Amino acid sequence: MTPFGVLTAIAAPMPDADIDTDIIFPARFLLLTDKRGLGRCAFFEKRFTPDGAERPEFVLNRAPWRDAQILVAGPNFGCGSSREQAPWALGDLGIRCIVAPGFGEIFQANCYANGILPVVLPAAAHGRVLREAEAGRPITVDLMGCSIELAAGEPTEPAGESIAFEVPSRQRDALLAGLDEIGLIRQQEGTRIAEFERRHRERMPWLFTDLNFN
Amino acid sequence: MKTLYDKLWESHVVTDHGDGTALLYIDRQMLHEVSSPAGFAGLRGRGEVMRGPASHLAVADHAVPTRHRESPIADPQAKAQVELLERNVADFGVRYIPMRDARHGIVHVIGPEQGFTQPGMTLVCGDSHTSTHGAFGALAFGIGASECECVMATQALRQTRARNLRVDVTGRLAGGVAAKDMILAIVGQLGAAGAVGHAIEYTGEAIRGMSMAERMTVCNMSIEAGARTGLIAPDDTTFAWLEGRPMAPAGAAWQQALAYWRTLASDADAVFDRVVRIDAARIAPQVTWGTSPDQVLPIDGSVPDPLSQPDEAAARKVARALAYMGLRPRTALQSVPITHAFIGSCTNGRIEDLRAAAEVLRGRRKAEGVTAIAVPGSGSVKRQAEDEGLDRIFLAAGFEWRDAGCSLCVAMNDDRLPAGARCASTSNRNFEGRQGAGARTHLMSPASVAASALAGHLADVREQVQS
Numbered sequence: 217m218t219p220f221g222v223l224t225a226i227a228a229p230m231p232d233a234d235i236d237t238d239i240i241f242p243a244r245f246l247l248l249t250d251k252r253g254l255g256r257c258a259f260f261e262k263r264f265t266p267d268g269a270e271r272p273e274f275v276l277n278r279a280p281w282r283d284a285q286i287l288v289a290g291p292n293f294g295c296g297s298s299r300e301q302a303p304w305a306l307g308d309l310g311i312r313c314i315v316a317p318g319f320g321e322i323f324q325a326n327c328y329a330n331g332i333l334p335v336v337l338p339a340a341a342h343g344r345v346l347r348e349a350e351a352g353r354p355i356t357v358d359l360m361g362c363s364i365e366l367a368a369g370e371p372t373e374p375a376g377e378s379i380a381f382e383v384p385s386r387q388r389d390a391l392l393a394g395l396d397e398i399g400l401i402r403q404q405e406g407t408r409i410a411e412f413e414r415r416h417r418e419r420m421p422w423l424f425t426d427l428n429f430n
Numbered sequence: 431m432k433t434l435y436d437k438l439w440e441s442h443v444v445t446d447h448g449d450g451t452a453l454l455y456i457d458r459q460m461l462h463e464v465s466s467p468a469g470f471a472g473l474r475g476r477g478e479v480m481r482g483p484a485s486h487l488a489v490a491d492h493a494v495p496t497r498h499r500e501s502p503i504a505d506p507q508a509k510a511q512v513e514l515l516e517r518n519v520a521d522f523g524v525r526y527i528p529m530r531d532a533r534h535g536i537v538h539v540i541g542p543e544q545g546f547t548q549p550g551m552t553l554v555c556g557d558s559h560t561s562t563h564g565a566f567g568a569l570a571f572g573i574g575a576s577e578c579e580c581v582m583a584t585q586a587l588r589q590t591r592a593r594n595l596r597v598d599v600t601g602r603l604a605g606g607v608a609a610k611d612m613i614l615a616i617v618g619q620l621g622a623a624g625a626v627g628h629a630i631e632y633t634g635e636a637i638r639g640m641s642m643a644e645r646m647t648v649c650n651m652s653i654e655a656g657a658r659t660g661l662i663a664p665d666d667t668t669f670a671w672l673e674g675r676p677m678a679p680a681g682a683a684w685q686q687a688l689a690y691w692r693t694l695a696s697d698a699d700a701v702f703d704r705v706v707r708i709d710a711a712r713i714a715p716q717v718t719w720g721t722s723p724d725q726v727l728p729i730d731g732s733v734p735d736p737l738s739q740p741d742e743a744a745a746r747k748v749a750r751a752l753a754y755m756g757l758r759p760r761t762a763l764q765s766v767p768i769t770h771a772f773i774g775s776c777t778n779g780r781i782e783d784l785r786a787a788a789e790v791l792r793g794r795r796k797a798e799g800v801t802a803i804a805v806p807g808s809g810s811v812k813r814q815a816e817d818e819g820l821d822r823i824f825l826a827a828g829f830e831w832r833d834a835g836c837s838l839c840v841a842m843n844d845d846r847l848p849a850g851a852r853c854a855s856t857s858n859r860n861f862e863g864r865q866g867a868g869a870r871t872h873l874m875s876p877a878s879v880a881a882s883a884l885a886g887h888l889a890d891v892r893e894q895v896q897s
Contacts, residue, residue, distance in 0.1 A: 298574055
């Protein structure tokens with residue numbers, strides 16, 4: 217997994233509520249079995265007409281957001297299906313961070329697993345970041361300092377504004393170091409899992425008998 | 431002092447990290463063709479074996495066709511995906527139910543049916559509707575493909591402990607009102623993100639009186655309110671349903687398991703973080719009008735008006751849904767014509783669902799211009815329905831009678847709707863494009879979908895039954 221440190225990039229505004237994973241990754245593309253190269257399927261119906269032409273009104277088809285590495289999304293982004301194809305496709309498009317008032321839980325976990333930082337912000341702070349995204353100004357997401365840095369923009373906004381966010385420490389450490397969860401669990405917990413399993417088998421032996429499959 | 435969820439969680443903690451997260455031991459995993467390829471590829475890439483293949487059960491349900499089963503799968507991508515699963519389960523030694531096996535079906539139908547799903551266990555699947563299995567008092571939740579691989583490799587998962595949300599349903603459902611109507615009403619009340627971060631436990635007289643099929647319908651759609659887990663305390667209904675199932679414990683092991691399962695219910699003095707109360711008697715047949723399952727109303731209602739929403743965000747959300755759905759504000763829902771009717775899915779593909787639809791359809795015929803299909807949730811359900819003569823009722827009513835699979839619940843197999851089609855559907859999601867790019871979905875109960883197929887428009891099943 218690619219480590220996440222500090223990212224300065226254009227952020228695409230996508231403020232609608234309940235953008236589900238069927239919108240992010242339409243079901244028919246789930247027949248593809250390789251997790252690589254899925255960016256072309258991302259937001260397919262929103263991005264392309266049925267004959268494959270770009271829809272000019274879709275934010276990721278417009279400058280400067282075509283180069284966005286951050287999404288500023290609406291409430292409950294990524295709700296619905298557990299399909300990890302959604303973050304795989306977003307990652308393949310170059311998205312490394314999604315800022316939203318809230319996420320679908322499975323999608324949020326899938327983001328962490330793929331080096332994409334999901335940032336939850338309260339309404340006011342989210343609105344502030346959304347305005348920067350809409351203005352097409354780059355923002356800086358600093359996972360080390362857990363802050364989003366906004367450049368000086370309109371005269372009415374304070375210069376060099378910094379918005380703090382929280383990320384669970386375990387996920388933060390994993391993202392910063394680009395750690396692999398399975399490797400970590402094996403290395404740190406392998407013995408404990410085996411010990412747990414032995415006790416569990418004594419307590420609930422019926423879970424460990426051979427299943428009747430014929 | 432403890433809730434059912436607390437007991438399930440605490441009995442599976444390998445390591446408590448002290449920050450609200452823990453490494454949980456996972457008893458069982460179900461695998462299907464869509465979310466498993468990356469996990470198997472990961473294991474293969476590292477030259478690893480599965481840690482506990484015996485704790486897994488695999489089936490292909492999403493991509494499989496629901497007709498012409500005697501022939502090879504026609505869609506080359508679907509064929510390749512199913513064949514990849516078959517190679518993977520053979521290479522890694524996982525139990526697999528092939529498409530032509532009598533026990534084949536949708537993962538969330540066959541897990542319980544085979545007794546693979548049991549109270550008190552942790553059960554995961556790379557599928558958000560894994561919450562279905564919570565109807566048995568199992569800690570069951572949907573996970574992503576990376577998490578699938580983690581369970582394959584380690585038999586464990588790091589998870590964040592959920593807060594406890596009790597949805598207490600008092601009273602009894604009125605005639606013509608089904609478990610599907612209850613869960614749609616609950617999702618409507620909670621909102622699509624209303625239960626994020628929570629494990630829901632459904633309690634109350636209305637839940638206690640439900641069959642296992644009804645309980646599975648309710649738990650299935652917990653994720654539509656944002657909860658990964660929906661639970662119902664196991665009781666005599668649960669145990670009677672499970673006893674004698676092929677993979678359920680038997681003999682002395684059954685007695686030992688039963689004694690443990692009886693301790694799982696939430697303690698009388700258990701404290702929930704949130705409690706929501708709903709009166710079952712006040713629930714009418716429900717129908718969704720929008721593109722999120724919480725956009726739902728009683729069937730005698732009208733399409734909402736963006737202009738009468740409390741704020742701009744709500745107005746925009748309604749307007750966006752209506753634009754996709756091709757509906758005008760204030761239209762009576764019962765006047766909305768349909769082109770398709772679908773009965774099936776992990777929400778409503780069980781024998782009880784087919785019986786409820788058949789009861790409405792018996793001796794009648796679908797309206798002209800409506801394409802209607804009935805898709806049993808499993809081969810066992812199909813066989814039982816045929817033994818009861820339900821297939822003949824569906825066929826006489828003009829329905830197609832299919833083989834088991836996810837079918838029109840997810841537009842990735844041969845069953846897909848064209849743009850502009852409008853479907854009364856017993857499935858679980860009315861998302862944009864869920865049944866086909868540009869197709870429109872109205873979620874309803876099996877009886878309501880049957881009534882709508884007869885009427886040619888969204889219909890109130892209570893009137894059909896009385897007429």
